[in-house]
Amino acid sequence: MNNFIFHNPTKLIFGKGTIATLTTEIPKERRVLVTFGGGSVKNNGVYDQVKEALKEHTYFEFWGIEPNPTIETLRKAIKLGKEKSCDFVLAVGGGSVADGSKLIASGILYDGEPWDIVIKREYSAEKSLPLACVLTLPATGSEMNRGAVISKKETNEKFAFYSNTPLFSILDPQTTYTLPDFQISCGLADTFVHVIEQYLTTPGQSPLMDRWAEGILKTIVEIAPRIIDDRTNYDDMATFMLSATMALNGFISMGVTQDWATHMIGHELTALHGLTHAHTLAIILPGTMWVMRSEKGDKMIQYGKRVFGVDIQDRDEAIVEIIRRTEDFFLMLGFKIKLSENGVTIKTIDEIERRFTERNYKLGENRSVTPAVAREILERVF
Amino acid sequence: MNNFIFHNPTKLIFGKGTIATLTTEIPKERRVLVTFGGGSVKNNGVYDQVKEALKEHTYFEFWGIEPNPTIETLRKAIKLGKEKSCDFVLAVGGGSVADGSKLIASGILYDGEPWDIVIKREYSAEKSLPLACVLTLPATGSEMNRGAVISKKETNEKFAFYSNTPLFSILDPQTTYTLPDFQISCGLADTFVHVIEQYLTTPGQSPLMDRWAEGILKTIVEIAPRIIDDRTNYDDMATFMLSATMALNGFISMGVTQDWATHMIGHELTALHGLTHAHTLAIILPGTMWVMRSEKGDKMIQYGKRVFGVDIQDRDEAIVEIIRRTEDFFLMLGFKIKLSENGVTIKTIDEIERRFTERNYKLGENRSVTPAVAREILERVF
Numbered sequence: 003m004n005n006f007i008f009h010n011p012t013k014l015i016f017g018k019g020t021i022a023t024l025t026t027e028i029p030k031e032r033r034v035l036v037t038f039g040g041g042s043v044k045n046n047g048v049y050d051q052v053k054e055a056l057k058e059h060t061y062f063e064f065w066g067i068e069p070n071p072t073i074e075t076l077r078k079a080i081k082l083g084k085e086k087s088c089d090f091v092l093a094v095g096g097g098s099v100a101d102g103s104k105l106i107a108s109g110i111l112y113d114g115e116p117w118d119i120v121i122k123r124e125y126s127a128e129k130s131l132p133l134a135c136v137l138t139l140p141a142t143g144s145e146m147n148r149g150a151v152i153s154k155k156e157t158n159e160k161f162a163f164y165s166n167t168p169l170f171s172i173l174d175p176q177t178t179y180t181l182p183d184f185q186i187s188c189g190l191a192d193t194f195v196h197v198i199e200q201y202l203t204t205p206g207q208s209p210l211m212d213r214w215a216e217g218i219l220k221t222i223v224e225i226a227p228r229i230i231d232d233r234t235n236y237d238d239m240a241t242f243m244l245s246a247t248m249a250l251n252g253f254i255s256m257g258v259t260q261d262w263a264t265h266m267i268g269h270e271l272t273a274l275h276g277l278t279h280a281h282t283l284a285i286i287l288p289g290t291m292w293v294m295r296s297e298k299g300d301k302m303i304q305y306g307k308r309v310f311g312v313d314i315q316d317r318d319e320a321i322v323e324i325i326r327r328t329e330d331f332f333l334m335l336g337f338k339i340k341l342s343e344n345g346v347t348i349k350t351i352d353e354i355e356r357r358f359t360e361r362n363y364k365l366g367e368n369r370s371v372t373p374a375v376a377r378e379i380l381e382r383v384f
Numbered sequence: 385m386n387n388f389i390f391h392n393p394t395k396l397i398f399g400k401g402t403i404a405t406l407t408t409e410i411p412k413e414r415r416v417l418v419t420f421g422g423g424s425v426k427n428n429g430v431y432d433q434v435k436e437a438l439k440e441h442t443y444f445e446f447w448g449i450e451p452n453p454t455i456e457t458l459r460k461a462i463k464l465g466k467e468k469s470c471d472f473v474l475a476v477g478g479g480s481v482a483d484g485s486k487l488i489a490s491g492i493l494y495d496g497e498p499w500d501i502v503i504k505r506e507y508s509a510e511k512s513l514p515l516a517c518v519l520t521l522p523a524t525g526s527e528m529n530r531g532a533v534i535s536k537k538e539t540n541e542k543f544a545f546y547s548n549t550p551l552f553s554i555l556d557p558q559t560t561y562t563l564p565d566f567q568i569s570c571g572l573a574d575t576f577v578h579v580i581e582q583y584l585t586t587p588g589q590s591p592l593m594d595r596w597a598e599g600i601l602k603t604i605v606e607i608a609p610r611i612i613d614d615r616t617n618y619d620d621m622a623t624f625m626l627s628a629t630m631a632l633n634g635f636i637s638m639g640v641t642q643d644w645a646t647h648m649i650g651h652e653l654t655a656l657h658g659l660t661h662a663h664t665l666a667i668i669l670p671g672t673m674w675v676m677r678s679e680k681g682d683k684m685i686q687y688g689k690r691v692f693g694v695d696i697q698d699r700d701e702a703i704v705e706i707i708r709r710t711e712d713f714f715l716m717l718g719f720k721i722k723l724s725e726n727g728v729t730i731k732t733i734d735e736i737e738r739r740f741t742e743r744n745y746k747l748g749e750n751r752s753v754t755p756a757v758a759r760e761i762l763e764r765v766f
Contacts, residue, residue, distance in 0.1 A: 007397050016639065017385070214595075224591065240385040
């Protein structure tokens with residue numbers, strides 16, 4: 003096991019009716035910038051609950067943080083927060099609103115151009131406002147981690163940066179009952195691949211972390227078909243919501259290496275083609291598994307056996323079956339998992355290889371996913 | 385799933401050579417009270433590492449916190465801390481040193497009799513000094529939770545109280561290489577039963593928490609025989625240490641009910657007979673399982689199947705086998721698991737029933753372990 007530091011101070015407030023706790027969780031003297039996405043919270047009752055909880059607070063609303071939040075939009079929110087002297091940010095929505103709000107929380111206290119916080123790593127823990135979340139879409143885990151991904155429309159770029167973890171996050175599974183099919187599928191796929199990135203690496207690093215990762219994967223595989231049919235079963239949606247948060251809050255990555263090549267390739271597909279993040283993961287992961295099957299073979303066998311019950315003696319046959327089961331999971335969620343089915347051309351593969359070469363990327367847990375290997379992965383799922 | 389609040393801000397610093405991080409983790413201006421147990425840290429190099437790391441700090445040493453720390457000893461530490469105007473407490477040792485130091489951290493800022501902090505719940509988060517731990521014995525989980533158990537020799541009493549979680553805890557698995565056999569066995573049993581108390585309750589509350597609990601149990605069952613043979617395998621000891629911390633830091637109890645009847649009965653055996661905490665758990669748990677088998681039957685079947693691979697069709701036979709496997713685990717650790725083998729008489733059972741009746745205890749996840757049921761459990765393992 004590798005040395006590690008684990009520290010996740012986010013307070014998780016989970017369950018029915020918990021949005022009302024905003025009243026006491028945010029000190030009354032705070033001036034709150036409340037950030038939203040496109041407006042779905044006005045139809046599912048979340049907006050009304052937030053308003054009711056904050057009726058004695060001073061707050062200002064910012065609407066319109068889009069999926070894959072852009073610096074162009076976030077600049078406007080930062081401007082509003084500065085104008086109104088806000089000293090607390092409350093994100094109400096899914097992972098994009100949470101991610102965007104992490105930049106807003108830093109940007110309000112930053113004098114320069116906010117994009118520099120992302121690309122020049124200008125973030126500072128002390129120079130960020132406290133941030134809290136009301137989560138309405140289980141997927142990214144942003145509600146309980148330091149990460150955020152911000153896009154720049156102008157240059158079709160998408161980069162991660164690290165911020166403070168939210169002070170607290172409120173997760174009421176009832177808020178997910180009205181999510182559209184596609185967002186449910188994306189949330190399930192996103193959760194699944196987050197776990198895979200921290201798990202499908204070198205075997206034998208930590209038997210406990212392995213079992214916790216497999217525990218999330220098995221749970222997601224078990225509940226996904228039921229959720230696709232019916233998203234109003236409280237216990238299933240609560241399990242989904244809890245799994246998504248636990249998939250990317252550091253709980254399953256203690257002392258083990260991590261991959262993230264699939265994510266890095268996927269980010270480029272989003273930046274260049276606007277494909278939804280989770281959809282890119284569903285496309286790329288089977289390619290990563292195929293191309294990296296000699297490096298990842300032993301762990302893939304363990305994954306196949308423990309998560310899907312694949313028990314085939316012949317190693318090559320087992321690996322083919324395990325990749326097929328993984329693809330089947332994404333197909334069951336309704337994704338088209340080939341690049342060519344999604345309007346991506348060979349020109350895009352050329353561009354991604356070019357960008358990775360320019361950035362001198364060596365991705366994956368062993369730094370063996372060179373730009374040429376990334377190309378091979380993309381061609382495999384073309 | 386039940387509503388819950390999860391909040392565990394302890395920073396975990398885990399791995400080889402991490403004691404040296406004390407130098408930077410404790411601010412230089414702090415006046416540190418460093419608390420120790422009986423002195424084993426002088427033989428295994430831990431004391432030297434702590435001294436080296438704190439050589440530029442102002443610190444005062446308090447020695448002699450005993451297993452099942454007593455208020456009588458802790459009063460002396462509190463007195464020293466007050467005299468020296470300490471404003472930081474560093475516990476160096478196992479769970480007893482950590483537990484005792486939680487009381488010390490509160491007691492130094494408390495004007496009254498420290499025992500009141502325990503029995504009158506006089507603890508306050510604000511009126512407690514920051515506490516950190518260097519853990520040398522994986523067992524209680526105290527290094528990453530709010531709980532502590534304090535004994536009073538004068539009256540043979542033992543009570544739990546809740547404090548702040550440690551600010552940070554340093555876990556270097558190499559510090560466990562020199563632990564005596566009995567402490568290793570106690571640590572493994574303690575970890576195992578901590579998980580059981582949060583898991584062996586009503587089935588179907590959270591499939592994810594179930595799998596995480598089972599993940600710890602399976603891991604402990606897997607590594608225990610190897611550790612009994614050889615405690616110098618780094619990866620096994622690291623897995624043990626990580627499992628013990630994860631067993632009682634809230635990570636496996638989100639949204640589910642908890643039992644703790646075995647612990648409550650066990651505490652009395654320690655208070656009245658001085659039996660080591662983990663040893664009392666190894667004695668009592670099989671009794672709890674037997675007496676509560678109708679209430680806990682469904683979850684016991686799941687536990688038996690997933691942890692021990694017990695796959696017997698007949699329910700009664702399966703339950704007998706599952707209890708036998710649990711007993712075998714404790715026997716393999718070297719415990720005598722009958723009360724009568726450990727010098728406990730029927731008079732003790734009378735006294736425990738009397739105390740529980742006086743306190744009007746209704747224990748267990750369904751409040752169904754009345755004083756009479758506790759007696760039945762004790763008689764079962766007599």
